[in-house]
Amino acid sequence: MSEAKRLATPVAPGGRIGILGGGQLGRMLALAAARLGLKTHIYSDERDAPAFQVAAEHTHGAYNDEAALAKFAAACDAITFEFENIPETAVSFLAARKPVNPNARALAPTQDRFAEKSLAISLGLKTAPFFAVNSADDAAEAFARLGRHGVMKTRRFGYDGKGQAKVASAEDASRAFLAFKYAPSILEGFVDFAFEASVIAARAGDGTFAAYDPPENFHEHHILRRSTVPGRLSAAQIDEAKSIAKKIGDALDYIGVFCVELFVTKSGELLVNEIAPRVHNSGHWTLEACLTSQFEQHIRAVAGWPLGSTKRHSDAVMENIIGEEAADWRTLAATGGALHLYGKSEIRPGRKMGHITWLKSG
Ligand code: AMP
Numbered sequence: 221m222s223e224a225k226r227l228a229t230p231v232a233p234g235g236r237i238g239i240l241g242g243g244q245l246g247r248m249l250a251l252a253a254a255r256l257g258l259k260t261h262i263y264s265d266e267r268d269a270p271a272f273q274v275a276a277e278h279t280h281g282a283y284n285d286e287a288a289l290a291k292f293a294a295a296c297d298a299i300t301f302e303f304e305n306i307p308e309t310a311v312s313f314l315a316a317r318k319p320v321n322p323n324a325r326a327l328a329p330t331q332d333r334f335a336e337k338s339l340a341i342s343l344g345l346k347t348a349p350f351f352a353v354n355s356a357d358d359a360a361e362a363f364a365r366l367g368r369h370g371v372m373k374t375r376r377f378g379y380d381g382k383g384q385a386k387v388a389s390a391e392d393a394s395r396a397f398l399a400f401k402y403a404p405s406i407l408e409g410f411v412d413f414a415f416e417a418s419v420i421a422a423r424a425g426d427g428t429f430a431a432y433d434p435p436e437n438f439h440e441h442h443i444l445r446r447s448t449v450p451g452r453l454s455a456a457q458i459d460e461a462k463s464i465a466k467k468i469g470d471a472l473d474y475i476g477v478f479c480v481e482l483f484v485t486k487s488g489e490l491l492v493n494e495i496a497p498r499v500h501n502s503g504h505w506t507l508e509a510c511l512t513s514q515f516e517q518h519i520r521a522v523a524g525w526p527l528g529s530t531k532r533h534s535d536a537v538m539e540n541i542i543g544e545e546a547a548d549w550r551t552l553a554a555t556g557g558a559l560h561l562y563g564k565s566e567i568r569p570g571r572k573m574g575h576i577t578w579l580k581s582g
Contacts, residue, residue: 224315224323227425230524231297233257237523238296238318240310242269242278244562244572245302245499245515248507250275252515258523263292270563271302283310293317300476300522304330304497305377321425321522322497326472330497333375333406340492343467347492348483349409359397360390362407369410372396374403384442386410411491413483417453420503421465422517422527423474430517430530431462432510434482435538437502443570447502447538449509453484460490468495477518479503501540501572508558508577509536534579546573 231237237253239246242264250260250271259276262269265283272278277295281288289310293299299320301311304327311324329335337347351362353372363370372393374383383403385396393407416439421431436451437444453461465480479500483491503514512520512528520527541552546567552574553559561574 224312225317225319227298227319227321227524231258235259235297235523236261236276236295237519238263238292238299238314239271239275239302240264240283240299240306240314241302242266242271243302244270244564244574246271247274247562248504248513248515248560249300249302249499249519252513253519253523256516256519256523256525258519261292261296263289268565273563283307286313289313290317298522298524300518302498319522321475322478323473323475326474327497329472330478330495331376333373333494334404335375336495337406337408337492339468339471339495343471345464345467345492346489348411351407353393353397353405353407355402356394356397359393359405359407363387363390363393366407366409371408371410372400372405373408374400374405376403382442411483411485413491414486415452415484416493417451417457417461417482417484417490418447418479418500418502419461419465419482420477420479420500420506420514421462421469422477422514422521422530423469424521424527425475425524427470428527429466429469430527431465432503432506432514432530433532434458434461435502435505437481441570443542443572444501444540445542446540447505449505449532449536454488457484457488457490464490464492468492476521477503477514501575502538504560504575505536505538505577506530506532507560508579509534536577536579538575538577540572541574541576543567543569543571543573549574552576 236259242262261277262271262275263279369388387393416437419434435447435449438446479496481494507513557576557578
């Protein structure tokens with residue numbers, strides 16, 4: 221494999237940032253880049269990608285179309301992505317041509333739940349107990365070792381509760397493995413958490429680190445419903461959450477914004493649930509409540525600019541607008557909150573259509 225390119229000098233205003241993926245995250249990244257005088261080029265395999273509407277250039281192509289990827293790379297000064305399940309081959313192909321951040325080495329452990337949790341443990345962080353499951357027998361054996369109810373999850377390609385099943389017996393665990401069509405999986409202990417939280421942080425190429433105040437998150441049907449900041453975390457837990465993110469960012473030599481999802485247990489422990497190598501839904505409130513949003517921060521990091529201030533000037537509540545709720549945009553527009561609609565052409569059940577943030581000045 222050829223050497224990954226590194227950014228020698230910052231991308232100056234007028235330069236072009238390539239973004240793989242054209243959903244709402246790519247769209248909000250493109251809008252933030254525009255504010256800094258940077259152009260964006262979105263690459264997506266979706267014909268009608270929401271981010272295409274707000275970017276200077278776009279390419280509609282498959283993630284394994286090397287001719288299209290080569291042309292895209294040639295048109296960009298630096299490249300990033302808005303979702304983690306990009307084929308490794310596409311990332312390496314692009315990285316041989318232009319600086320890609322976060323780099324492929326940082327991406328790999330976040331694409332696999334077993335590697336992700338193992339990384340957390342190797343850094344001295346805490347997670348729910350977990351076991352690798354590669355066969356129906358493994359599933360039953362893992363359940364016996366866990367000794368209580370748990371959650372089966374596919375190692376790869378799970379999101380918003382997809383590829384997950386609650387299990388209360390060895391038979392359930394084996395059945396879930398079969399339902400996952402034998403995909404390599406993990407069995408994880410069920411956490412009876414007090415609440416969920418996340419920490420959104422950024423790391424620049426020179427190792428500079430900055431974290432936002434961690435929000436408390438509430439999920440419904442496995443989809444994020446609401447993020448509230450400040451949430452119920454104590455001052456000590458806020459510091460701990462930020463230091464967890466710093467350890468992970470440093471270990472991955474990470475460049476860009478990332479999110480660590482946490483379970484806060486009833487005894488006050490913070491357990492690492494998931495690491496997302498990208499801007500995150502639970503950080504959308506930073507658009508209105510912080511001097512530098514998570515989107516601008518990510519663009520700054522991948523363009524080689526200094527990180528901006530993560531200072532929060534207001535308390536905030538962010539609610540997702542999901543599926544049919546978007547049809548009621550007139551009511552939503554009159555609530556006094558900051559309304560974001562993602563320009564998706566079709567409403568589908570469970571689809572994130574937009575979000576709304578309310579501020580309470582502190
Ligand atoms: P994940 O895809 O791992 O982030 O899971 C999505 C959501 O499912 C989490 O935010 C939790 O609300 C719930 N969940 C996942 N794993 C567990 C667990 N081990 N114990 C309790 N709830 C869980």
